[in-house]
Amino acid sequence: MSVRVVARVRPLLKSERELDVILRTGATTGTADSKSRQSTGDKKSSREGAALAALRDRDNLVRIPNPKNEGEEYAFQFNAVYDSDASQQELFDAEGTSYMPLKMYPPSDRSCSTVAPTTKHLFNGFDVTIFAYGVTGTGKTHTMRGGKTLADRGVIPRMLSGIYRRSRKIEKDSDGETKVQVSLSYYEIYNDKVYDLFEPPEKRTLAGLPLRDNGGKTVVVGLTEKSCTSLKEFEGLYDQANTNRSTSATKLNAHSSRSHAILAVKVTVISPDQTRVSTASAIDLAGSEDNRRTENDKERMVESASINKSLFVLAQCVEAINKKQHRIPYRESKMTRILSLGQNNGLTVMILNLASVRSYHLDTISSLNVASRTRKIEVREVENDPMFKGPPRAPMRSSMAASRQPLRPLTASVNVNMPAPAAKDPAKKDDDKPVKMFSVYSDRPQKPHMTQLRKPEVSKRPSLSSDGHTSRILKPARQTLAPVMEPSTDHADISAAKIEEMVEKKVEEILAVRTVSEQSRQTQVRELNEKVQRRLEMLEQRVDGTEDARAEGLSYLLMAKQHQARGEDASALRMYQLALPHFPHNEKLMGKIAALKERVQGKTRGSQVFTGAVSPPSKGRFGSMLSLKREPPKTFGKRQSEDFDADYGDHTGGDGFSSDEDVSRPRHKKRATAKSFTRGEIDLDAVDCGDPSVSPRTIHLLSIINSRDVSQIKLLKGVGAKKAEAIVDCLCEMDQNPDVSFVSDQPQFQVNNLAELSTLKGVGLKTVENMRNGVLV
Ligand SMILES: Nc1ncnc2c1ncn2[C@@H]1O[C@H](COP(=O)(O)OP(=O)(O)OP(=O)(O)O)[C@@H](O)[C@H]1O
Numbered sequence: 001m002s003v004r005v006v007a008r009v010r011p012l013l014k015s016e017r018e019l020d021v022i023l024r025t026g027a028t029t030g031t032a033d034s035k036s037r038q039s040t041g042d043k044k045s046s047r048e049g050a051a052l053a054a055l056r057d058r059d060n061l062v063r064i065p066n067p068k069n070e071g072e073e074y075a076f077q078f079n080a081v082y083d084s085d086a087s088q089q090e091l092f093d094a095e096g097t098s099y100m101p102l103k104m105y106p107p108s109d110r111s112c113s114t115v116a117p118t119t120k121h122l123f124n125g126f127d128v129t130i131f132a133y134g135v136t137g138t139g140k141t142h143t144m145r146g147g148k149t150l151a152d153r154g155v156i157p158r159m160l161s162g163i164y165r166r167s168r169k170i171e172k173d174s175d176g177e178t179k180v181q182v183s184l185s186y187y188e189i190y191n192d193k194v195y196d197l198f199e200p201p202e203k204r205t206l207a208g209l210p211l212r213d214n215g216g217k218t219v220v221v222g223l224t225e226k227s228c229t230s231l232k233e234f235e236g237l238y239d240q241a242n243t244n245r246s247t248s249a250t251k252l253n254a255h256s257s258r259s260h261a262i263l264a265v266k267v268t269v270i271s272p273d274q275t276r277v278s279t280a281s282a283i284d285l286a287g288s289e290d291n292r293r294t295e296n297d298k299e300r301m302v303e304s305a306s307i308n309k310s311l312f313v314l315a316q317c318v319e320a321i322n323k324k325q326h327r328i329p330y331r332e333s334k335m336t337r338i339l340s341l342g343q344n345n346g347l348t349v350m351i352l353n354l355a356s357v358r359s360y361h362l363d364t365i366s367s368l369n370v371a372s373r374t375r376k377i378e379v380r381e382v383e384n385d386p387m388f389k390g391p392p393r394a395p396m397r398s399s400m401a402a403s404r405q406p407l408r409p410l411t412a413s414v415n416v417n418m419p420a421p422a423a424k425d426p427a428k429k430d431d432d433k434p435v436k437m438f439s440v441y442s443d444r445p446q447k448p449h450m451t452q453l454r455k456p457e458v459s460k461r462p463s464l465s466s467d468g469h470t471s472r473i474l475k476p477a478r479q480t481l482a483p484v485m486e487p488s489t490d491h492a493d494i495s496a497a498k499i500e501e502m503v504e505k506k507v508e509e510i511l512a513v514r515t516v517s518e519q520s521r522q523t524q525v526r527e528l529n530e531k532v533q534r535r536l537e538m539l540e541q542r543v544d545g546t547e548d549a550r551a552e553g554l555s556y557l558l559m560a561k562q563h564q565a566r567g568e569d570a571s572a573l574r575m576y577q578l579a580l581p582h583f584p585h586n587e588k589l590m591g592k593i594a595a596l597k598e599r600v601q602g603k604t605r606g607s608q609v610f611t612g613a614v615s616p617p618s619k620g621r622f623g624s625m626l627s628l629k630r631e632p633p634k635t636f637g638k639r640q641s642e643d644f645d646a647d648y649g650d651h652t653g654g655d656g657f658s659s660d661e662d663v664s665r666p667r668h669k670k671r672a673t674a675k676s677f678t679r680g681e682i683d684l685d686a687v688d689c690g691d692p693s694v695s696p697r698t699i700h701l702l703s704i705i706n707s708r709d710v711s712q713i714k715l716l717k718g719v720g721a722k723k724a725e726a727i728v729d730c731l732c733e734m735d736q737n738p739d740v741s742f743v744s745d746q747p748q749f750q751v752n753n754l755a756e757l758s759t760l761k762g763v764g765l766k767t768v769e770n771m772r773n774g775v776l777v
Helices: 040-047 051-057 088-099 117-123 140-144 155-173 231-243 298-322 334-339 358-374 475-479 496-565 569-582 587-605 621-628 638-648 660-664 684-690 696-707 720-736 754-758 765-774
Strands: 004-009 061-066 069-077 080-082 128-134 179-190 193-196 211-214 217-220 260-270 274-284 347-354 407-409 438-440 461-464 470-473
Touching (some): 061 358, 088 155, 117 347, 128 140, 140 155, 155 179, 155 231, 155 260, 217 334, 298 358, 347 358, 496 696, 696 720, 754 765
Parallel strands (some): 004 080, 004 347, 128 274, 128 347
Antiparallel strands (some): 061 069, 179 260, 211 217, 260 274, 407 438, 461 470
16 A cells, blocks of 8 residues: 555644635635634534544645745645644544544454554554654644643554553453563664664764664664553653653744654564564654754754755655656665665555645645655555464465565556445545556566466455555455565565665675775785885996996096196006096097007117006005095096096097097106105105096095195195195295106196195195095085
8 A cells, every 4th residue: 555644734833823824725624724723622522523524524635825826726635634623632543544444444353443543553463654744843743742631642652552552452352362562662863873762862872873774674773672561651761762852942943853753662462373573663753944944053054954864865765766766765864764665564654744824835835745745655565474383384475575675656557455446436536547556576677477476365454545445355465466576586585675785785895805906906006116116226226336437437537647648658558547447448548548558668668767557556655545545436526527528438429538649749748757756755656556546536635735725725624724824835835846846837836646745744644534535526
């Protein structure tokens, strides 16, 4: 059967004016509020006796003007409409009899005249869901919970009263053989989090309680279930729990519910041969709010956004079911997931609460739209499986137990549950319309040979129909509504929820695999980066080595040039030869070495005294010192490096390399031999020639010294102004000293190496070492 939707219009509040009433209900009555002004006593007298019949005589329409054109009126039809004068008692009783006349119950049940069919359903193993829906301040809490007085009690306490009354009757009728247990869970969904209302708020966790799919039903994990044996006990528990519920004053309702509250009443009927468990869920939804009107503060706005979102999702679910969409967005809100509208079995009743005044105009139309669509949703009238005692029995309704499948329209199927057209009241508009129903189908492609399952010996149960007729129908006949897969088909029993669960699981698995592969990918990338880094370092080292070697080669070339400039061909030759390994295959260098060799040999042949062109350098005091200090230059002065590149680079193609002519024609003439440098006992040639470590640092140091610039010299490490002046004085002295020979084209004496430097006045080995170490190139 479809969801039963009834509308209830609340009376005008003190702050509301009759003038503003825009809602009309019923065929003959005036405005929805026309009777609200009657006194309680009048109301009672006018209602008693004929009230139920009068309610049923109405056309069950709610009429409201088009907000854009007041001349036009929208009409919405529901299963029942309750005016503002309908009492709590009437709603509970009349609502029951309007779709479940007492005469249709088995004679044994007729004595329970006050038991609403919802309660009766419950004891027959059906789950029951009753929920109040509507804009904030329209009377949902009043309808569900009600006031403190007996007359004001709402649906929930009345239902519990009925449950206990019936329990006692069952126990009495069975002479105590059958027992009924009632237990309660009560929770709220606040800001899309589930909280146990039987627990004090301070015990709440931030995340709330989780939801799980359990056999096609959504269950709240960790919820308190309290056994409750009497109405009195219930009232105590319920009142206490309601103090834990989130309510606040808003501009539209002084006691506005800020959460959806769900009371689950589990009824367990234990007879000698079986146990039946069914649940009644009574839900007081929070009301949608137009925040232009509420003037809510920040906290209320957050609540409001959550409330509106969940109600919006509910509307979307209803829409999706109506539009026969495959995907119904239940999971987008906890409320819709728990409510599972259209997915739940048993009986579902929606009470649409309405306010009749203009200030609610647009909100009311929106609620009416959702409610009238909800009315088209088909819910399977299936009771829960009993648990049998004794030897196991063949499962009943194996195919029906199969599934909570997405709903699809049943337009072509013959619904045996529907009353025959002739049996319908011709006065009702509904009857003229084509019957639109939804039934449960499998999502999977159907096999060509679908079977209708029939079970001959299934107990008869009363069935409810929306027009007030009750028919006794064999349950298996209902099963013909839903073509099902062969029972032997292994996947036939998978419900939509199960499928969803499986899909969720699969997605989680895939995500887990992705995470793992992402981690291993990152490890690979890290390893690769490290490899690349190591390779780069190696290359850098190699380049550094090459550059060091090149700088060393350039130093030899420089020294060779200096020796040659001084006419020291043998030393120059030695330096060129040392430079050769750093510039292999350099033809110009090789040419130069050959030319120098020839000249040196020529000199030797000419009986000139020369110890040998390439004789190994003798290691004097300085030689050893310098060789100890030997370290290949890290960098070579850029300009110098460029000069040498131009001179010796294979790639220059220029004629920078000194020509053989230059080499063969010494530019410098010795005024005296090196040996005549008497003040030091140093074989300068030996030092120069033998020490290949004349580095750019040394060259730079010597150039500073030879500049005779006191301001520069005094900056050298370990020198200072006085020593600098002494050095310059010494050099000037040398210039004047006729014993000292120096290169003819140099106007002044030049210090050519560290050995010479160390012999200057006031400069010792230590000072030279300091000066050299302090030089930055
Ligand atoms: N049928 C009714 N008879 C008398 N008073 C009513 C009725 N319905 C609602 N009211 C009054 O209207 C006011 C708002 O009702 P209620 O708090 O139940 O609204 P609600 O829809 O639950 O609002 P919210 O969504 O904000 O919680 C209350 O003062 C309540 O007593």
